[in-house]
Amino acid sequence: MTKILTVKQIKALDEYTIQHEPIASIELMERACRAFTTWFTERFHALNKVGIVCGTGNNGGDGLGIARQLKAWGYPVKVWVVRGNMKESDDFKENFKRLAGYVVDLVNISSEADKGLFVECDVLIDAIFGSGLSRKPEGIYAQVIQCFNQATATKIAVDIPSGLMADQKSEEPIARVTYTLTFQLPKLAFLLPQSQQYIGEWTVLDIGLSKKFIKEVDTTNYLLTQKDIKRLIKPRSKFDHKGTFGHALLISGSFGKMGAAILSAKAALRSGVGLLTTHVPQCGYSIMQSSVPEAMAQVDDDDNRFTAYSNLESYNALGIGPGIGTHETSVKAFISVLKSFAKPVVIDADGLNILSAHSNKYEVVPPGSILTPHVKEFKRLVGEWSDDFERLEKQKELALQLRSVVLVKGAHSTVATPEGKLYFNGTGNPGMATGGTGDVLTGILTALLAQGYTAEDAARIGVYVHGFAGDLAASDKGMISLIASDLIEYLPAAFKLLSR
Ligand SMILES: NC(=O)C1=CN([C@@H]2O[C@H](COP(=O)(O)OP(=O)(O)OC[C@H]3O[C@@H](n4cnc5c(N)ncnc54)[C@H](O)[C@@H]3O)[C@@H](O)[C@H]2O)[C@@H](O)CC1
């Protein structure tokens, strides 16, 4: 897994590398600059006029080193150093010396002409603040960032856009860039929706910081990688039979919303469940039997909705919520089925809405379950939050209270565990913002729970494979035309690529 470290840990990682590799700090900076210019020269022709705006800390030092290297590559480079109250770091000073003569110092931006300072640049590099930012930029720093944002050049941030805090709430002004090239590990802020407007497309550059330190350092935040998911998916053996892969029950659908039931059932079957029973109202019986012949159908007493259930003993996992509605008879049956089913449950959609309105939600959810709210559903469950960092705290708190996994869906869906871990997902695309994709996820997760995966593992595999199927589908069909059924169509390819 890719660990997400705090700013303090990143600093310690730099220091550990300097001490134990060992490598001189200025050499490590040179390596960071080299990683940056390698990426840069592969993408931008040497005819581009490059502007580099530097602070006077180590991020600024990087900017100066990058300027020197790009000059050597033949790029026309102009460098500005913002002179405010920030101290000069030793490596900044050294790189300043090495670049002597090419620097324009900025002490003030007063005239209108100054505001158009960067107009001549085709590419602008932001090296004002890096991970050392400790408060909101003010004075000359704020002016330069505003000026930077007004320029029309392609913009690239060194390590992190200036003004953006890596692991806490930030305040404007913040540089808005097209690309962020970050060193060694992604920063927590990159994974949050509120930062997307600043960071653009981000790339991690390996600068050889200590692998040993990264392996040993404690963190609760991770970015899921394909390698992790491959390790988690259990291989099948010759003597396995359908009983090995569990029996799942899906309670979903109502009159007018049988599509949700079909999508979750098909997704469960494509996710390896041994046996699947779907509980449907009478109006959904023929629809389910003819659309999903592999699933058994258990029929409700009611024509149109979920109102009652029968013996639950044979099921290893339950998925409930897609399309069930919030009619009071369904609410009653929902609470009652949760109370009687002691094994893990996936709760989605209307299930979550019912839970939000229920006064005793902490008592009805069986421990080890998975809740899959999108942002609006999550707000209904826990109330408003002022920024995404607070949302993450609320998510961890709910997971702890319910002793279950809380999976908040969106770009970089996040999985919170009762132990306080956060896993961020990197698969998926905006094409998946279409009706029914959540129902597909419910089916996948229910199938994984039925196969004996823990809630934590099921959520990690499920969220990754769901996005991965979406990415495969989008690469063939494009994002605009993508529909939820496409995810099901591409699940086999996704699982195949993720299996050992
Ligand atoms: N050897 C290393 O430690 C390496 C560091 N690297 C670079 O170094 C950066 C971190 O360097 P620094 O820790 O010097 O951090 P910065 O370059 O972000 O500068 C922080 C400095 O600005 C001051 N400051 C913070 N907020 C301010 C504000 N709002 N207004 C005015 N001053 C403010 C701080 O007190 C500190 O002196 C990374 O982002 C990365 O770019 C890379 O060169 C890789 C190696």
Ligand SMILES: [K+]
């Ligand atoms: K920066």
